[in-house]
Amino acid sequence: MRVSKNFELREFTRSATALRLGIVNEPGAEQIENIMALVTDVLQPVREMYNAPLRINSGYRCPELNKAVGGVPTSQHTKGEAADVRVADPRRMFNMIKRSKLPFDQIILYPTFVHISHKRDGENRRNVLFAKGVQP
Numbered sequence: 087m088r089v090s091k092n093f094e095l096r097e098f099t100r101s102a103t104a105l106r107l108g109i110v111n112e113p114g115a116e117q118i119e120n121i122m123a124l125v126t127d128v129l130q131p132v133r134e135m136y137n138a139p140l141r142i143n144s145g146y147r148c149p150e151l152n153k154a155v156g157g158v159p160t161s162q163h164t165k166g167e168a169a170d171v172r173v174a175d176p177r178r179m180f181n182m183i184k185r186s187k188l189p190f191d192q193i194i195l196y197p198t199f200v201h202i203s204h205k206r207d208g209e210n211r212r213n214v215l216f217a218k219g220v221q222p
């Protein structure tokens with residue numbers, strides 16, 4: 087299913103870990119709504135600003151998959167509210183998002199990707215964070 091010009095829903099559910107462990111990583115209706123809002127409100131505009139393909143390393147994670155990859159139980163990935171986005175220059179994309187007026191909840195810069203989250207219901211805090219070991 088196409089979510090926007092540049093994103094398909096399956097990009098947010100595929101997982102090498104899930105395949106390997108036989109975990110069925112299928113979002114429910116509410117999680118799908120959240121993924122669609124994340125894409126429409128944040129990721130598609132970021133795609134257009136950055137002007138290069140965004141690779142989704144990890145999007146939705148069912149609780150079992152989230153546990154298998156060592157995610158915290160409250161992870162926004164389990165709600166369909168977050169995606170880890172890999173690009174050639176994560177810091178450039180991170181700074182672009184930070185300077186934008188986009189309604190993100192959190193962005194976290196990692197060495198090879200940016201964690202981007204968005205809440206469909208509730209306040210988007212625009213928290214700008216750095217993963218352990220990444221220079222601000």
Ligand SMILES: [Zn+2]
Nearest residue numbers: 168169170201
């Ligand atoms: Zn993440």
